[in-house]
Amino acid sequence: PGSPPGPPEDVKVEHISSTTSQLSWRPGPDNNSPIQIFTIQTRTPFSVGWQAVATVPEILNGQTYNATVVGLSPWVEYEFRVVAGNNIGIGEPSKPSELLRTKASVPNVAPGNINGGGGSRSELVITWEAIPEELQNGEGFGYIVMFRPVGTTAWMKERVALVESSKFIYRNESIMPLSPFEVKVGVYNNEGEGSLSTVTIVYSGEDEPQLAPRGTSVQSFSASEMEVSWNAIAWNRNTGRVLGYEVLYWTDNSKESMIGKIRVSGNVTTKNITGLRANTIYFASVRAYNTAGTGPSSLPVNVTTKK
Structure with missing residues (x-):
């Protein structure tokens, strides 16, 4: 056999x-x-x-x-x-x-997951998923980022040479906050330029909120908790979008930094804070936030927790 x-x-x-x-x-x-x-x-x-x-x-x-x-x-x-x-x-x-x-050739896989937004005022932040090494098809690999304000015809085009890069920031003082841009990202190497992604809409950065919340008040419910409330901010594009509020609270004892910070998102206008000390004066202040950061704080209010 x-x-x-x-x-x-x-x-x-x-x-x-x-x-x-x-x-x-x-x-x-x-x-x-x-x-x-x-x-x-x-x-x-x-x-x-x-x-x-x-x-x-x-x-x-x-x-x-x-x-x-x-x-x-x-x-x-x-x-x-x-x-x-x-x-x-x-x-x-x-x-x-x-x-x-194998020999090099023009890259033929376009980046996916085109995204971005956020960043500071006058910035357009564009992100994408990096192309793995085995799909780069040659030396001198990089990305081509193309973008234009929605409603215009001419594309701006930038090369991003770093292989591991998956982010590009375009800065220009004339960009209005939260402006929509059409964006597409492609690839290139020493052999030439490859394919481009489909077009995605990405918004430019925004200003921090410009207004402080009004009508802030605080009351104590027990020896360990207090409730802070405030009026919602009526915002527009010029005063900065509001994504939520940040409640800051502290005591006036300088030996300890008893400072707390709690975020609430959306249109919430009260926050219950627990785990406080009995018979202690607490100060509280509220400020709005968005992707650019936080706005000005309201004037502090204070309350003494119950014994």
């Missing part, structure tokens, strides 16, 4: 392009059962173990076999090995070929 074939020998890369590789090898011993199939496997520094790859049919040339591996990624290091099979089973793999890098 036979056994599975021995490992193929002398696996060589004859030619390599950006997406294909031509291999040659010689069969090992067939162990008394003719070899029926060869499988080519590959691995890269990014892959987990060896994987079978798509090949173009083998050609027999005397005792040497040839095959072309297709569907490789540009500018990635590959090594190859060959496994033979017969009626009895699949044999041991060959020794790997030498590690070779």
Whole structure:
């Protein structure tokens, strides 16, 4: 009875392009059962173990076999090995070929998750998901950021050269707070410019709230809690958007920084604060906040907690 074939020998890369590789090898011993199939496997520094790859049919040339591996990624290091099979089973793999890098090409994967916003007044912050190294397709990789105010026709275009960068900030004094921009992000390397993402709307940064809350008051319910309340701010684009409020509270004992800070989001106008000391004077003040930061604080009010 036979056994599975021995490992193929002398696996060589004859030619390599950006997406294909031509291999040659010689069969090992067939162990008394003719070899029926060869499988080519590959691995890269990014892959987990060896994987079978798509090949173009083998050609027999005397005792040497040839095959072309297709569907490789540009500018990635590959090594190859060959496994033979017969009626009895699949044999041991060959020794790997030498590690070779495919040729570079223009990058063809556009960045995803285009986003941004926030930042300071007069800033447009644009973010995206970085492209992993195995999809950069060559040296000199970077990003192309294109943007224009909604309703205009000419795109502004900036190159961001740092490979690990996934953020770009455009600063211009003439940008109004919370202005919408059309944004798209593409890729390039030394071979040329690649594909662009679809267009996303991103808003420029905003001003901090310009108004302090009015009508702030505080009352004590027990020895350990007080309630702070205030009037909501009627805001517009010029006075700064309000996303919520920040309640600050403290005692006048200078030995300890008994300062607390609690945020409430949305249109909430009261906040219960617990865990206080009995029979102690507490001061409280309220300020509005948004993505740019916090606005001016209301005048402090105070209350003495119950005994």
